Amino acid sequence: MTSIRDISAATNLSVATISRALRDDPKVSQATREYVLLTAKKMGYAVNPYVGQMMSSLRRGQGSTFRGNMAIVWKNSSPSLRNDARLQQSMSGARARAEELGYLLDEFDISSHKPEKALERIIYNRGIQGIMFYMPAFGGAKVRLRMKLDKFACVSLGWGLWLPHLDSVKADYFQMIRLALHHACHEFKDKIAAIWDMQTDRAAHNAGSASFVIHHPAGPAIASELFFSRHHLTERAFAKAARKHGIRCLLLSSSFDPPGWLSQYVPEKNWLWFCNPGAVPHFGRVDVQNDLVGRWGVDLLAAKIQMSVFGVPSQCRSVLVPPRWVRGS
Numbered sequence: 220m221t222s223i224r225d226i227s228a229a230t231n232l233s234v235a236t237i238s239r240a241l242r243d244d245p246k247v248s249q250a251t252r253e254y255v256l257l258t259a260k261k262m263g264y265a266v267n268p269y270v271g272q273m274m275s276s277l278r279r280g281q282g283s284t285f286r287g288n289m290a291i292v293w294k295n296s297s298p299s300l301r302n303d304a305r306l307q308q309s310m311s312g313a314r315a316r317a318e319e320l321g322y323l324l325d326e327f328d329i330s331s332h333k334p335e336k337a338l339e340r341i342i343y344n345r346g347i348q349g350i351m352f353y354m355p356a357f358g359g360a361k362v363r364l365r366m367k368l369d370k371f372a373c374v375s376l377g378w379g380l381w382l383p384h385l386d387s388v389k390a391d392y393f394q395m396i397r398l399a400l401h402h403a404c405h406e407f408k409d410k411i412a413a414i415w416d417m418q419t420d421r422a423a424h425n426a427g428s429a430s431f432v433i434h435h436p437a438g439p440a441i442a443s444e445l446f447f448s449r450h451h452l453t454e455r456a457f458a459k460a461a462r463k464h465g466i467r468c469l470l471l472s473s474s475f476d477p478p479g480w481l482s483q484y485v486p487e488k489n490w491l492w493f494c495n496p497g498a499v500p501h502f503g504r505v506d507v508q509n510d511l512v513g514r515w516g517v518d519l520l521a522a523k524i525q526m527s528v529f530g531v532p533s534q535c536r537s538v539l540v541p542p543r544w545v546r547g548s
Contacts (some may be wrong), residue, residue, distance in 0.1 A: 221264040290325045293353040312513030335365040349520040354379025355420035369530040371524035380422040388516040391539035392423045396430035409437035412445040413470035424531045449475045501547040
C-alpha cells in the first residue's frame with residue numbers, strides 16, 4: 220500500500236504539504252492539490268479513514284483513544300523469549316507497517332494480566348479495534364484465551380496455537396526447507412543433512428521434517444537418517460551418519476549454536492543457514508522474512524477493521540509468508 224511518505228518522495232513535496240493537499244486544505248494552492256491528487260491516483264494511494272480520526276483525537280487532547288488503534292498481545296513463556304531475534308523481527312515489522320498505515324500499536328503480555336477480563340477492558344477502553352495475538356512456534360504451542368473477542372478484529376501471528384482459532388499469518392517452514400534443498404542439490408547432490416529445532420517443528424505441524432523427507436534427493440528412508448534434532452545432537456551419532464552417507468552440506472536451524480567439532484565433518488563454507496550468520500563463510504541462507512509476518516499481519520488486521528469483521532471467524536484462513544534465498548559468501 221502506498222503511503223503519504225511515498226507520495227512525498229515522488230513529488231519532492233513535504234509530508235505536511237501532501238497531507239494538506241489530500242484533505243483539500245485551502246493553504247495549499249489549487250495547482251499543487253491537483254498535482255498531488257494525480258500523483259496519488261497513479262501510485263494507487265488509498266485514504267485510511269483512521270488517520271483522520273487519530274489526528275482529530277490528538278487535536279482534542281484525547282491521545283490514543285481514537286477508534287483506529289491496534290494491539291499486539293503475546294505470551295512471555297520464557298525469560299529469553301523477549302530477546303529472541305525472530306520475535307523482534309516480527310514485532311519490528313508490525314510496528315513499522317502500523318506506523319505507515321497511521322495506526323497506533325500497543326503491546327501487551329497476556330501473562331501480566333490476570334484475569335484476562337482485565338486485559339479485555341484495558342484494550343477496549345483504549346479504543347483498540349484490532350488485536351494481533353502473537354505466539355511464535357518456538358515460544359509455546361497452545362494458549363487458551365479467556366477474552367471475549369466479539370468487539371475486536373483479530374489475527375494471530377506465528378505457528379503457535381491460540382484457542383479459539385483465528386485467521387493467521389505465519390512463516391512457510393515447508394517451503395523454507397524445499398528452497399534450501401533446491402539450491403543445495405545443485406552443488407552437493409544427495410549428500411545433505413539438517414540440524415533442526417524439533418520444538419519449533421512440532422509446533423509448525425512437522426512442516427520442516429516433512430519437507431526434508433519429501434524433497435530430499437536420496438529418498439525418504441535415507442533422509443530420515445539425515446535429519447537431526449539440535450537438542451539431542453551428539454558427535455558420535457553425527458560422525459556415524461557422516462561416514463555412512465558422505466555428508467557434505469548442512470542445513471542449520473536459526474536457533475542452533477554449532478559445537479566446535481561440527482566443522483571437522485562438514486566445513487563451514489558448506490553450511491546453509493536459516494538466519495544471517497554474519498561474516499562466517501557459508502554456502503547460503505534462507506531468509507525466513509520474519510518482518511513480513513508482522514507487516515502482513517497488520518495489513519490483514521487493517522482490512523478486517525475497515526470491513527468491520529469482528530470476533531472469531533467461522534472459517535479460519537492462513538497466510539503463509541514465502542522464504543527468500545540469499546547466496547552466501
